[in-house]
Amino acid sequence: MDETDWALLAHLQENSRLSLRELSRRVHLSAPAVAERVRRLEESGVITGYHAAVDLEAAGRPVVAFIRMSCYGSHCVLRDPDVPSWPEIQEIHRVTGDACSLLKVATGSMAGFERLIDRLAPYGQPSSTLVLSTPLARRPVIPEP
């Protein structure tokens, strides 16, 4: 990871649909050189994918929340392979502390949110925190000083 790799990474984090040619102009390299560097960033696992970001409210899911799950031993949500495919669940993190996992969820309505809580309750105690707004949705990763 030299300075050029970090520059490419910065540009692709900001706009992943930039053409390799446009990237090559921005970092002052030829297009094949950029293509090779990007390929290596992907292969080394630094870049894990390219994704369109969707506004949850505009997409009909205005109720966004974080749910801390304190699961009952073997019933843990982390152990059920079906849970990650529930469409309301956006992220699942295994965490330290008294909760075993932290979920980010998005539903179309409060009623939908209530139904989700009901479906989660058998796994353990859910503790919900609603998101009012998101002043910073994502920050690009930059090199450490």
Next chain:
Amino acid sequence: MDETDWALLAHLQENSRLSLRELSRRVHLSAPAVAERVRRLEESGVITGYHAAVDLEAAGRPVVAFIRMSCYGSHCVLRDPDVPSWPEIQEIHRVTGDACSLLKVATGSMAGFERLIDRLAPYGQPSSTLVLSTPLARRPVIPEP
């Protein structure tokens, strides 16, 4: 938002570097028709951007955590316009409950994490939860049933 729009959205959430031509093949439309639909998804605010996803550990920031900030009135982190530019802070959400905000942070080391906590402490009481692993990093948004 018809079925074709949702199909385009699904493909672009999975891989935002797909060419319009490739998208057009997948949804059985011409390239210009797809270009116009994608442009409208962007303009209507459903698609807010396209971003390369970076593996925080591979990028040198293995310590990932959520921090709930219970701020002291007017010293709230949400009120300080400088905080969102701190490079360790990945996300800021304003939330309900006894905490005023939930931060997602990533640092290069535990020492770096400790320094971050020290910088946050003046704003309020930070309560940290370390991320052990992320079984589900992102789920594509799909239409509600």
Next chain:
DNA sequence: ACTGAAATAGTCACTTA
């Protein structure tokens, strides 16, 4: 929303430092 043409971009083989 499609077609077709012109401009732009991606990719591969090969050369250079």
Next chain:
DNA sequence: TAAGTGACTATTTCAGT
């Protein structure tokens, strides 16, 4: 090993339908 060049293919974009 990393980057540049040129030829060829694919994609983007725009006008007209």
